[in-house]
Amino acid sequence: MTTALDRRLGAGLLHHASIQPGRVALTLGRRAYTYEETALTARRWAAALVDAAGRRPERVGVFAHRSEVSYLGVAAALFAGAAFVPLNRKFPQERTRTMLERADVDAVLVDAASAPQLAELLPRLPKPPVVLLPDARRADVPGLAGYRVLDAADLAAFSPLDELPAPGPDDPAYLLFTSGSTGVPKGVPVTHANARAFLDVNQDRYRLTPDDRLTQTFDQTFDLSVFDLFMAWENGAAVCAMDPIELLAPFRYLERNGVTVWFSVPSVAAVLRRRGVLGPGTMPTLRWSLFCGEALPRATAEAWQAAAPYSTVENLYGPTELTIACTVHRWDPVMSPDACVHDNVPIGRAYPGLHALVVDERLAVVGDGEAGELCVAGPQTTPGYWRAPGLTAERYFERDGRTYYRTGDLVRHLDGQYVCLGRNDQQVKVGGHRVELGEIEAVLRRAGATEAVCLLSPGDQAITAVVSGTGDTEALAAACAAGLPSYMVPKSLRVVAEMPVNANGKVDRAALRDRLGEHSADDRPAPPEETAGHR
The missing domain is CATH 2.30.38.10 (Luciferase; Domain 3)
Known part of the structure; x- marks a missing residue:
């Protein structure tokens, strides 16, 4: 009989820890974590989470990046019966603080590399959470005086949690924040039932086995990362967390790790194709090649299929609100090219x-x-x-x-x-990330622009910000860099005397785009020293 515990997100990790404890669940660099080790460590941290909250915690932040804490911390939060809330130290601290406050987390798991930001974050929270430092000592992290902290030594003293709190199917499994048009990130709670429906459909389609090894190309603040972790752990397979630099030439990594399932945004593949390194037969270990997050160009699909000749290439689509992906197209080298629209795969x-x-x-x-x-x-x-x-x-x-x-x-x-x-x-996709242009415009207005309009160039997917009412583009660029993730920072800033409007008095974005192409005196590019760039 299937129990509620069996249907929770993360149940597969526990199951496979009991039936195949020695198999690899996760690789980080050259370090491999078995199912037994992963589950035991996560249950130990879960025991600390329950003890710290004095009950089943509701939401637990995971403030870590491609580390043991970032992956095992997700499992620990789920084992404690909580929803995990992924956070990213690469984001501006104000954005992280807003996410922590809006999520109202009971506790936050923090890795050593992210811990230095706590000194700025914690004092600005109305209700500071309990801080868990699984790979650091309290004494090595500044600014923690007066806060409840459990460090590596404290956590090691806990016994693994035996009786795991069982969330209901309609309880959130994770809370993910996406770009918001008002300038404030908006939260999307994804329930255990939502996640289970997604996993069931995908396992029926892909039939993963314990012999599969899946890439992990996404940051965990990107919901596509949930596919990698839980399609692997639900089916006894291994997750191979790639360092971002390995995406520039992944071929040796894939071969060394015997990777069978690739999943990334199409732009990763497009870069490899443009660099001329996506040669025929260069990825022979792959049996599934999956892309999601933005449009998949036909030429990229064709080049990838040639490079991974034994894999099936698929284009997935879906917003966070529909749990990772909700439609899929299987690439057929004969039929699919004729089905493309605007040279993009259906x-x-x-x-x-x-x-x-x-x-x-x-x-x-x-x-x-x-x-x-x-x-x-x-x-x-x-x-x-x-x-x-x-x-x-x-x-x-x-x-x-x-x-x-x-x-x-x-x-x-x-x-x-x-x-x-x-x-x-006004939503666009930049590097696979869904971006509300209105959020960038809100930042620019708060920084002094009377009007602000952001446009996305279809070719290089670069954001151009157009402002009026201020000439201090250096201050605007600094505000964007301080308040937005790097993928949302405009590539260039342009100043116009006034915005073109349509018959309804609204900014005419099409006319503005046309005017910018003419490089008139009123809409000249900002000087190089006054241009905001991605960092």
């Missing part, structure tokens, strides 16, 4: 169990082949935004007894599958 068919609609602005269903917004309902549809009922009402709607999420993506349904035509709002 996003395919909806997952089994999901209901998809294509609607117009009034939410009326459009005819087959007509453009409209993709809306999806089903067991992967998350319950709404974290403590934001107004925003939830804007993006979710009820119909025929189902709750649909409005993706904001324009699609057409052609020949039984969906092709994506782009966004119908």
Whole structure:
């Protein structure tokens, strides 16, 4: 009989620790962690989390990056019955502080490399969480006086938690923050039932076994990382956490580790193709090659298929609100090229169990082949935004007894599958990350711009910020660098005397894009020293 514990996210790690304890669950660099070691360590940290909270904790931050703490910390939070909240030390501290405050975490697991930021973060939180330092000593981390801290020595004294608190299927398994148009990150709680529905569909499709080894190319603040960890751990396979520099030439890494499942954003593959290193037959160990997070160009799919001739190439699509991915297209070298639109691979068919609609602005269903917004309902549809009922009402709607999420993506349904035509709002994709241009514009306005409009160039996916009412582009660039993740920082800043407007008095973005292309006196590029660049 299946129990609630069996259906929780993370149950597979416990199961395989009991039946194949010596198999590898995770590799970090040259270090391999067995299932037994991974589960025991995570259960020990879980015991500390429960003890520190005096109960089952509700939410636990994981403030770590590609380390033992970042991966085992996720398992520990789940074993304690909590939702994990991934945090990233590469993000500006103000953004991390906002995420901690909005998540209202009971505790936070912090690795040694992220711990120095605590001295700035903790005093600014209205309710500081308990801090766990699994790989550091309290004495080595400044600014912790007056806070409750459990360091490596304290955690080692705990016995692994035996009776794991059992969350319900509708309890959040993780809380992920995405870009928000108001300038504040918005939280998406993904339930255990959401995650389980996704994992079940994907295991039916990919049939992973303990012999598989999966890449881990994503930061854990990117929800695609959940696929890697839990598709592996639910099925007794291994996760191979790649160092970002290894993505520049992954071939030796894949061969050395016997990787069978690749998963990344398409831009990683596109860079390899542009560099001319994606040679035929260079990735013979792969049996699945999966891409998600942004449009997959036809030429990239073709080059990757040639480089990984024994693998099946698939293009996945889905926003965080629909639990990682909700449609998929299997690349066919003969049939798929003709199905491409704007030279991009189709996003395919909806997952089994999901209901998809294509609607117009009034939410009326459009005819087959007509453009409209993709809306999806089903067991992967998350319950709404974290403590934001107004925003939830804007993006979710009820119909025929189902709750649909409005993706904001324009699609057409052609020949039984969906092709994506782009966004119908201000959301864009940069390096696979979903970005609300309005969030960048809000930062620019707070820093002194009277008006701010951000545009994305379709070619190099670079963000250009256009401002009026200020000439101090150096201050604007500094504000962006201080308040935004590097992938959201505009590549360039341009100053205009005034923004073009349409008949409704709104900024005419198309006209502005055209004017910028003319390089008129009023919309000249900022001088080199006044141009914001990615760091």
